Amino acid sequence: MxxxxxxxxxxxxxxxxxxxxxxxxxxxxxxxxxxxxxxxxxxxxxxxxxxxxxxxxxxxxxxxxxxxxxxxxxxxxxxxxxxxxxxxxxxxxxxxxxxxxxxxxxxxxxxxxxxxxxxxxxxxxxxxxxxxxxxxxxxxxxxxxxxxxxxxxxxxxxxxxxxxALVLTLYYHLDLLRKNGHFASHDKREDTIDYIPGVRSIKPTDLMSYLQATDIGTVVHRIIYKAxxxxxxxxxxxxxxxxxxxxxxxxxxxxxxxxxxxxxxxxxxxxKSTVAMSLWSESDCTHWLDTKPHGSVLYISFGSYAHTSKHDILEIAHGLLRSGVSFVWVIRPDIVSSEDLDFLPVGFEENVKGRGVIVPWCCQIDVISHSAIGGFLTHCGWNSILESVWCSVPLICFPLLTDQFTNRKLVVDDWKVGINLCDERSITREEVAEKINRLMCGKTSDQIRKEIKKMRKVLEDALxxxxxxxxxxxxxxxxxxxxxxxxxxxxxxxxxxxxxxxx
The missing domain is CATH 3.40.50.2000 (Glycogen Phosphorylase B;)
Known part of the structure; x- marks a missing residue:
């Protein structure tokens, strides 16, 4: 040959x-x-x-x-x-x-x-x-x-x-996490993890959800071990x-x-790619966004896979009502479960008419790159983070499972281009409204926007x-x-x- x-x-x-x-x-x-x-x-x-x-x-x-x-x-x-x-x-x-x-x-x-x-x-x-x-x-x-x-x-x-790469190396060194009692241990160690090659330090609460779980015999765990x-x-x-x-x-x-x-x-x-790859029909929000002032709209999406509770959706909805901020909210029909399709507050869509759009799915690149978008309430999927940084759109982080907790650590603690949606385990509508307003305007917003523009330059230079x-x-x-x-x-x-x- x-x-x-x-x-x-x-x-x-x-x-x-x-x-x-x-x-x-x-x-x-x-x-x-x-x-x-x-x-x-x-x-x-x-x-x-x-x-x-x-x-x-x-x-x-x-x-x-x-x-x-x-x-x-x-x-x-x-x-x-x-x-x-x-x-x-x-x-x-x-x-x-x-x-x-x-x-x-x-x-x-x-x-x-x-x-x-x-x-x-x-x-x-x-x-x-x-x-x-x-x-x-x-x-x-x-x-x-x-x-x-x-x-x-x-x-x-x-x-x-x-x-x-942080998530990759943590999975790659599962043996070290297990040996030191930060995974698959009854001790539930809470001290900082500082022995993973290439990782200065990370808190156990910032590990991927599967590494924080008490049941480590699930099918997903078995896939992780073998993969x-x-x-x-x-x-x-x-x-x-x-x-x-x-x-x-x-x-x-x-x-x-x-x-x-x-x-x-x-x-x-x-x-938008010439190759079809969306698993859901996409709604076009751009005409509505064209009517909104620069940086005034919050984009909300929790991705294509993760589920959340009806309680969390209700508190986020009430928080949006209190905030007064305009928004585009992507709500997959199965966001709570494939069987529970009634999870928004009664009359919510009528109450936000004119300042809010709810769609089952959209082309995220089209929406997030629109000049009207001023913030992104996200589950912290890696694609969403990279796209948000590229468009210099700061983030409110609401991780739901798997790598999203570790991604949140990078966004909020390391790169300082976002804030947490909730600082405690339970979401409240008051905190949701406060965090939305903090991200969309004010001193914190200005600082985050300054940092995310620096990070955008890093991505641009790399490409x-x-x-x-x-x-x-x-x-x-x-x-x-x-x-x-x-x-x-x-x-x-x-x-x-x-x-x-x-x-």
């Missing part, structure tokens, strides 16, 4: 089937393809179905789409080599994955890998004699199987981490973070595994042609080419496997 074939990259990419993971994975696929990497992008069939249902009909399907619709057709029309396929996640299409969360997770833990294995094998074999055989597997860090499948098909394994054992066998890790924001953490991770900080991974020009993220991205591709070329026996394996398939 010619040397040029060794250096041509063809990566299979598999997105974790949650909205917050799909978005950066799609943007990474486009970014890689724009550098000449061939991508075969895989969605689960339920995610494909939900996106198809929530968006206008896609262009006619290509031969690579498994079940109709190819979200990357527009990207291919612009010259990018991105193929598309779907895979069964092991459950029926109509199964309510939100309502039956644990069953869904059990399926991802035990069943999903067999379907992925079958599809990856089919793609690898079909491309063996092409000019661009498959060379890499880029899979979300939370999957439990990538290293096994990558090894089986002799692919370089890239673990894609969609959250901050991070698998990640330690990856060839490289790519992080959606910024070198300058987490220098010590990334440096320490690099001692364990080649780690590349290439964030923030945004669509070109920070405009510049000579910035750290761009350099790291280019280096990642070059190092990946070397790893592909050095993969032991790759040419022999490809030749022998191709021969056996034609026997």
């Amino acid at each position: 010619a040397d040029k074939d060794h250096k041509k990259l063809h990566a299979i990419m598999i997105a974790y089937p949650l909205q917050g993971h799909i978005i950066p994975t799609v943007h990474l696929a486009i970014k890689l393809a724009s550098k000449g990497v061939t991508i075969t992008f895989i969605n689960t069939q339920p995610i494909h179905h939900q996106i198809s249902k929530s968006n206008p009909p896609p262009p006619p399907p290509s031969s690579t789409a498994v079940d109709g619709g190819d979200f990357f057709a527009g990207a291919r029309n612009s010259g990018l080599d991105i193929r598309y396929a779907t895979v069964c996640d092991g459950l029926p299409l109509g199964f309510d994955r939100s309502l039956n969360h644990d069953q869904f997770m059990e399926c991802l833990l035990h069943v999903f890998s067999a379907h992925v294995d079958e599809l990856v094998g089919k793609i690898v074999r079909s491309e063996l004699e092409s000019e661009c055989p498959v060379t890499c597997l880029i899979a979300d860090t939370f999957f439990v199987w990538p290293s096994v499948i990558a090894k089986k098909y002799n692919l370089v394994h890239v673990s894609f981490w969609t959250e901050p 991070f054992e698998d990640t330690k066998r990856a060839d490289v890790i790519v992080c959606n973070t910024i070198q300058e924001l987490e220098p010590e953490t990334i440096s320490a991770l690099n001692q364990k595994k080649p780690t590349y900080a290439i964030g923030p991974i945004f669509p070109t020009g920070f405009t 510049a042609s000579d910035g750290s993220s761009q350099r790291n991205f280019d280096q990642f591709i070059e190092d990946l080419k070397i790893k592909v070329s050095q993969r032991n026996g790759i040419a022999t394996w490809q030749h022998e496997d191709a021969s056996s398939n034609h026997a």
